[in-house]
Amino acid sequence: MSAGPKIVLDRVTKRFGERAILNGVDLSIEAGESLAIIGQSGSGKSVTLKCILGLIQPDAGSILVDGESVIGLRGKDQERVRAKFGMLFQGSALFDSLPVWRNVTFGLTQGRSRDTAHMKKVAEENLERVGLDGKILNLRPNELSGGMQKRVALARAIAPRPEIIFFDEPTTGLDPIRADVINDLIVSLVEDLGVTALTITHDMASARKIAHRVAMLYDGRIIWEGPQDRLYDSGNPYVDQFVQGRADGPIR
């Protein structure tokens, strides 16, 4: 493993047809760091994430994970890099046709049944880590509340013990109290498991709580980054307008 940053994006660009979405994104995330990317709808947060995950190929620039270029990887190399990643999807993305325990262990078994007793135990351990009781092992996700589904999705994301976890809008769809419970859980998981975390969100309370550092994406670039406690005191008019949700300001 390299001693440098865990993830580095250098002048990453991506256009779809005529539209330049990423226009030279530079970003560096240290091992064990939690970084949140904020930005308007359509600013390219998900595209950035997909570029790192290898789901979208950037047009130019480089993306390194542990010092290794991840652009254009295929086959075994791609699998090896993807094994470092865990993902909490927006909306949880659980399989309603599978019981909770199979959802949680999905990344370990790829959906194939394998040593049921052992996998149930693994699921129970991971559910415990997110504050859920083993009694829900055999329930289907659609029998659970949105907050519980989010926890099950978190348990699934951590079950393979990834080195890097991506959180895509982790609090979307939750009321402020349940959102805060999820934020607290994410903070403790990141600390306890020592993972590197990258979150994309429009929820400022979540960004401030989850992240050590926040970066704002605007007009295809990272226009500001700083410690989370500077978010409301950034001195940057774009960040100010965005975090305060004002209609007037430099953002059109």
Ligand SMILES: Nc1ncnc2c1ncn2[C@@H]1O[C@H](COP(=O)(O)OP(=O)(O)OP(=O)(O)O)[C@@H](O)[C@H]1O
């Ligand atoms: N595969 C694609 N083909 C064409 N356009 C795309 C594709 N993926 C994303 N886009 C466009 O790129 C822009 C940025 O999308 P992206 O999903 O990254 O925004 P976002 O910042 O994550 O927004 P939100 O906060 O609403 O999720 C959007 O205008 C979107 O329509």
